[in-house]
Amino acid sequence: MPEVFRSLVVILFIATAFFFFARRLTISPDELNSFKRRKNIWLFLTLAAFLAQSFWIYTIIAIPALLYANRNESNPPALFFFILFAVPMATTEIPGMGLVNYIFDLSHARLLELFVLLPAFFSLRQRSDVIPFGRTIPDKFFAAYLVLTVVLDLRVSNLTSMARDIFYLFIDAFLPYYVLSRSLKHMQDFRDALQALVIAIMILAPIAAFEFSTHWLLYGALIDSLQLSNAMTLYLGRGGMLRALASAGHSIALGYLMVIGIGSYLFLQRAIKSKLVRRFGLGLLIVGIISSLSRGPWVGAVTVFIVFIATGRKAVQRLILLTTICLLAFPLIAVLPGGMKVINLLPIVGTTDKGSIDYRQKLLTNSQIVIMQNPWFGSADVLETPEMQAMRQGENIIDIVNSYLSIALSQGLVGLGLFVGFFAFVIRGVYRSMRSLPDKDSEEALLGRALLATLFGILVTIFTVSGITFIPIVYWSIAGIGVAYTQMVRLKQGTHSVVI
Structure with a gap:
């Protein structure tokens, strides 16, 4: 059988x-019905992609399915999120029919x-109730x-x-930001969209765990x-272990999605009545981020927990408790079989793949010199x-593994200032x-x-x-949700002021 x-x-x-479990994350009949519709389109698109043997055949199949799904969808951002990661982010050129080289990458x-x-x-x-862009x-x-x-x-x-x-x-920046910032108006809209996003990310976790444990990238052959x-979809290792990708396209991108999934799940989990389901969902996301073996997202996930705790009640006590648990965990992990291997994978204290850290430090130093030239x-x-x-590395590429440096190098401090x-x-x-909310414990x-x-x-x-x-698609979308929340x-x- 072909791979x-x-x-x-x-x-x-x-x-x-996973979908058998995920339906337990829904809390109302309407949410369950939406979940079933979106689950079916996710499965349909996945089947179509793997069986099509050509992206053009997949496109011909996918467009009517998307039009049908969108016609029955009350929350387009939720549908967008739910099926966004069903197929990896790879492109093909639309031919220019002799007029131009090609029209655009699809x-x-x-x-x-x-x-x-x-x-x-x-x-x-x-719609008259939508704030005009630019306000x-x-x-x-x-x-x-x-x-x-x-x-x-x-x-x-x-x-x-x-x-x-x-x-x-x-289409890649403006549309996600605008639609997300203007579509979501009520708590149910936010809950629905974030639930779709979490499920779409969470399904990648068991896939990533499978890849990590079997040393087999499931989406590579696709x-x-x-x-x-x-x-x-390259095979990358760290410490003798495979860094999982799932459909994210890169191990750091997978970890990045898990960071967003964890942050969004911290909102959704309160509504989940079953403590077992609640903990299992968070556990899946943690398994997913571990499987990526990506230290940057690990730091990002810690940041999510710190900020979430710091903005809640009894922040100081809980942050002290979290710090104490982390400090006590180090000597405990060290004495366990394979414990030092785990510690060496960690950022700052770890020594595994130190060349990656050295490269990033050198990139930061050299980029600062180049930035100051223009x-x-x-x-x-x-x-x-x-x-x-x-x-330039062994693969003959210059990998600018830092979004801020990438912007500053190509668009200067003005571009970086606008982005930040x-x-x-x-x-x-x-x-x-x-x-400003009077009830600090409200949804x-x-x-x-x-x-x-x-x-x-x-x-x-x-x-x-x-x-x-x-x-980029996801961070513009999350920023849009932030603007929608403020409004x-x-x-x-x-x-009624819309200036924020």
Whole structure:
């Protein structure tokens, strides 16, 4: 049996078992009905992808399925999240029919953006209760960042590549942010969207655990079967163990998704009545992030827990307890069989794969030199500088494994300031809205704490990875949820100002 079919059998087996558990995360008949519909489309798209043998055949099958699913969907962001990771982030070129080289790169994620988010965008534009884009401070920073990106692209782009870049920014960045920031208006909307996101991420955890334990990447053969490019499904190891990918495309991207899943789950878990189900769900996400063997996301996950605890009741006592448990765990782990191997995998204290840490430190040092050569708006040929050429690795690539450095190198401190400022104002809006709630134990307050923790977790994690695979799409989406949360709280309190 071809590997792609063997992978399909394993994934369907894992998915069937997981969905049996996941239905227990729903808390109402409406949520259960939505879960069943979205589960069926996830299974259908997975089957179609593995059986199609061509991405174009998959596209022909997927488009009617997406149109049908979207027609029966009351919460497009939830549908988008639920099926976003069903197929890896890899692309194929749409031929230019002799007019241009190619029209644009198409992927599973872009199919969802075009046939789920784009209809939602046009629908939102017609509603009188939707805040026009540009009215909030995060909107302004976001728009300025996108405009700057387009203007700076003129340094190296011709007319067709410029049109292509604008299109990518619109569907990959603007659409997720706009639709998420304008669609979610009531607590049920937020609960539904985040539940879909958590389930979509959580299903990757047992798949990742399988890959980690069997040294077999389940989605690798799919990329070859669909004849896709720009995929990152490579076998990477650390400490003699395979770093799992699932459909995330890279082990750090998988860990990043688990960080977001953990942050979102901290909001959802209160509504889950069964303590066993509640703990098992969190345990799955922790297993997923461990299977990635990615230290940056591990630090991001710790950040999520710290911020979540720090914004709740008895924060000091609980943070002291958490610190004490961590300090006591080290000597305990060290005396267990294989304990030192575990400790050596940890960031800061570990020694396994130290070359990766040395590379990142050298990248930071060299990038600072290059940034100061063109500090305001960066340069289009930064990779040609001697400092960057010195970073070329054995694979003959220069891997800028830091989103902030990547932005600063290509767009300067102005671009970096707009990017960081955007997230800073989203975080400020979430924090102020959360603090303004009279009931600190309400569901709204819990959502604010979870969003705040997730946003901080994202900002920490992307310090260790560039904008690969699903990473930008998801952080623009989470930022959109943060803006939507701020507006929901303000409207609920009767504050009509939309500037945050």
